[in-house]
Amino acid sequence: MSILIDKATRVLVQGITGKTGRTQTKWMLDYGTNVVAGVTPGRGGEVVEGVPVFNTVKEAIAKTGAEASVFFVPPPGVKAAAIETIDAGIKLIVVITEHIPVHDVMEIREYAGDSDAQIIGPTSPGVITVGQAKMGIMPGNMFTPGRIGVISRSGTLSYEISINLATAGLGQSTVVGIGADPVVFTGVSELLGLFEKDDDTDLVVIIGEVGGIQEEKAAEFIDRWMTKPVVAYIAGLNAPEGKKMGHAGAIIQGDGRGTSQSKVAAFREVGVDVAKYPTEVVTLAQKRLKLTNT
Amino acid sequence: MQYHAILIYIMKLYEFEGIELFHAEGIPVPAYALASSPEEAREKAVEIGLPVVIKAQVLTGGRYLAGGVRVAKSPDEVISVARKIFKLSIGGLPVERVIIVREVEIAQEYYLGIIVDGYYGTPMAILSLEGGVSINKIAQERPEVLVSKRISISQGFTASDARRMSREAGLRGQDFTELSNLICSLYNVFRKNDALLTEINPLVRTVDGDYLAMDAKVEIDDSSMYRHTDLSINMQDHISNPLERKAREIGVSYVELDGDIAIIASGAGLGMSSMDIIARTMRPANFLETGGGITADLLYKVMDLVLQKSGIRALFINIYGGINPIHEGAKGVVKYMQEHNVTIPVVAKALGNHQEETWEIFEQHGVHVVKDVSTEKGVELLAHLLGEKP
Numbered sequence: 155m156s157i158l159i160d161k162a163t164r165v166l167v168q169g170i171t172g173k174t175g176r177t178q179t180k181w182m183l184d185y186g187t188n189v190v191a192g193v194t195p196g197r198g199g200e201v202v203e204g205v206p207v208f209n210t211v212k213e214a215i216a217k218t219g220a221e222a223s224v225f226f227v228p229p230p231g232v233k234a235a236a237i238e239t240i241d242a243g244i245k246l247i248v249v250i251t252e253h254i255p256v257h258d259v260m261e262i263r264e265y266a267g268d269s270d271a272q273i274i275g276p277t278s279p280g281v282i283t284v285g286q287a288k289m290g291i292m293p294g295n296m297f298t299p300g301r302i303g304v305i306s307r308s309g310t311l312s313y314e315i316s317i318n319l320a321t322a323g324l325g326q327s328t329v330v331g332i333g334a335d336p337v338v339f340t341g342v343s344e345l346l347g348l349f350e351k352d353d354d355t356d357l358v359v360i361i362g363e364v365g366g367i368q369e370e371k372a373a374e375f376i377d378r379w380m381t382k383p384v385v386a387y388i389a390g391l392n393a394p395e396g397k398k399m400g401h402a403g404a405i406i407q408g409d410g411r412g413t414s415q416s417k418v419a420a421f422r423e424v425g426v427d428v429a430k431y432p433t434e435v436v437t438l439a440q441k442r443l444k445l446t447n448t
Numbered sequence: 449m450q451y452h453a454i455l456i457y458i459m460k461l462y463e464f465e466g467i468e469l470f471h472a473e474g475i476p477v478p479a480y481a482l483a484s485s486p487e488e489a490r491e492k493a494v495e496i497g498l499p500v501v502i503k504a505q506v507l508t509g510g511r512y513l514a515g516g517v518r519v520a521k522s523p524d525e526v527i528s529v530a531r532k533i534f535k536l537s538i539g540g541l542p543v544e545r546v547i548i549v550r551e552v553e554i555a556q557e558y559y560l561g562i563i564v565d566g567y568y569g570t571p572m573a574i575l576s577l578e579g580g581v582s583i584n585k586i587a588q589e590r591p592e593v594l595v596s597k598r599i600s601i602s603q604g605f606t607a608s609d610a611r612r613m614s615r616e617a618g619l620r621g622q623d624f625t626e627l628s629n630l631i632c633s634l635y636n637v638f639r640k641n642d643a644l645l646t647e648i649n650p651l652v653r654t655v656d657g658d659y660l661a662m663d664a665k666v667e668i669d670d671s672s673m674y675r676h677t678d679l680s681i682n683m684q685d686h687i688s689n690p691l692e693r694k695a696r697e698i699g700v701s702y703v704e705l706d707g708d709i710a711i712i713a714s715g716a717g718l719g720m721s722s723m724d725i726i727a728r729t730m731r732p733a734n735f736l737e738t739g740g741g742i743t744a745d746l747l748y749k750v751m752d753l754v755l756q757k758s759g760i761r762a763l764f765i766n767i768y769g770g771i772n773p774i775h776e777g778a779k780g781v782v783k784y785m786q787e788h789n790v791t792i793p794v795v796a797k798a799l800g801n802h803q804e805e806t807w808e809i810f811e812q813h814g815v816h817v818v819k820d821v822s823t824e825k826g827v828e829l830l831a832h833l834l835g836e837k838p
Contacts, residue, residue: 174740174771181801230674250771252740255672256564257642260601263569279770291740291771293800308717310768313800317821334716336644337569363717367567389720432721433822 156328161286169226190218211242222246224289249275273339279309279331300325303349306361343375364390373420383442466664486530508539557650562638579650605635642672707731710754714767742772747780769800782813793833797826
């Protein structure tokens with residue numbers, strides 16, 4: 155089924171009655187996503203784009219069998235909504251909302267850690283299993299079905315690189331935008347693990363950015379666990395030096411992690427090809443697939 | 449390079465603002481006074497009692513090395529030292545205010561900090577037996593004097609957590625008790641104010657056995673400001689670059705760079721990538737990302753923002769229609785171009801939902817539209833229009 159979602163996944167939209175929630179529900183339905191319910195507290199009984207709206211997640215699950223949820227909830231409401239959704243037993247939550255206080259993100263992440271819910275985001279463009287379903291805001295026409303998995307810290311670059319891969323005949327299985335907030339719910343390594351086990355994925359593309367140590371940790375994971383080839387691109391390589399990301403990990407280790415140079419070096423050390431520019435991902439992926447197939 | 453995450457998420461506070469937050473949580477801080485001129489500094493110094501330390505209030509590190517922190521022993525010396533400090537530019541920032549504190553005799557310096565461990569997604573407490581220099585430097589050169597502990601945000605940082613840290617660091621007697629209490633208080637400042645960093649460097653024990661926070665570094669999560677209306681802090685006052693200040697006002701991220709090719713992108717990754725590609729042959733004038741809130745009005749304002757820098761030779765627009773209605777954005781761009789008679793080349797790459805409609809609006813108003821799916825092709829066209837080598 156690729157990873158995380160497929161065309162059968164029964165999707166709930168939280169914050170469905172807002173402007174963005176409405177518009178994006180229409181786009182998700184147009185794409186073929188099985189959107190079965192919406193939730194906005196106090197708006198139960200309404201219908202948006204043919205989708206019934208409920209007051210609570212519990213009610214939505216009881217009436218529709220919803221199993222995954224996408225959030226268009228405004229920042230102040232996200233913490234309560236996430237806890238409600240985890241408690242109700244939803245196993246996959248995709249948080250599109252931007253500007254959620256970092257303390258709330260840490261609280262939600264700790265709460266989710268005690269459950270078996272997988273949360274993607276915040277500030278995620280979403281998750282798309284190409285040709286089947288999407289939970290999020292990514293424009294469907296940027297993606298083509300195929301066998302490349304994409305993990306991206308940037309929404310817009312996941313579109314850019316996917317459409318460039320497609321023009322070279324390399325479609326995608328699932329594309330996941332993890333967001334680039336100081337704290338994210340699900341990191342690159344965890345998704346690499348899912349793609350490694352996925353029968354529909356032959357190669358994984360990681361799209362990183364300066365800051366944080368996601369890429370360095372992913373390199374350790376690749377070295378230890380990945381048999382599938384991985385190609386990476388890091389945005390911000392040519393950015394002039396100046397004020398740096400005040401990243402916690404980098405401070406504590408005191409070892410210079412978090413810079414683009416450190417990310418490129420970590421990847422190259424474990425045999426991951428790193429593209430200098432977005433379109434170079436395409437040639438590197440072609441090269442790696444050819445090598446794998448011969 | 450200061451990235452979007454900094455601009456969006458982190459608001460650094462002035463030392464005197466941090467002192468107030470520390471004081472409210474019972475952390476002992478020295479009596480201080482704020483001054484905006486050498487004369488005022490002298491007056492305040494006399495009130496506080498000499499000798500004093502005069503400290504520049506700027507939102508950057510490296511004040512000591514730049515000469516922004518100095519001792520003065522007499523009223524006349526306060527004037528002459530303050531004059532020098534007010535003339536400084538520290539990390540490119542002018543010194544508009546100083547604080548005056550009573551000088552203390554230091555027996556020992558420590559470091560206490562609460563940070564966000566981004567990878568593990570938890571707060572983390574750090575205690576170092578040596579203070580006064582940057583924690584990066586301590587971590588690199590003297591890791592053995594540093595103890596850290598990840599904190600469960602739901603359970604908080606308890607007195608027993610603090611004592612365990614102090615014990616591990618080898619503290620004894622009064623040091624053990626005082627630092628254990630202080631690190632709990634510092635965590636309270638962090639938690640109550642939605643901070644991303646609270647740091648006392650140095651925390652000093654004076655020769656009289658008093659403990660004092662001799663510096664206060666606090667960074668607040670900008671995304672949380674809606675629930676901290678009690679903080680009497682004017683955030684606009686904390687951004688020194690006027691264009692960056694204007695960007696925050698209209699709700700986008702802007703970083704001024706030293707080149708002449710303006711950039712408007714609809715995401716941070718795309719913005720940085722555009723910068724990378726432009727930087728191969730030309731020089732980007734700025735980093736700008738709109739986030740997911742594009743409207744005609746927003747892009748009109750964004751045009752006004754990026755074109756304010758003098759000497760801009762061309763504009764590169766790189767936008768995706770995902771959450772953003774880019775056809776609406778295009779209307780704002782061309783409205784601005786018409787009203788302000790923009791004659792420099794404007795190249796736009798716009799893909800996603802409503803792409804055809806967006807192209808049509810751009811093309812009707814003289815914008816060079818790139819329909820290719822790669823940013824590189826867009827930048828090539830831009831270089832060609834400027835007569836640059838590709």
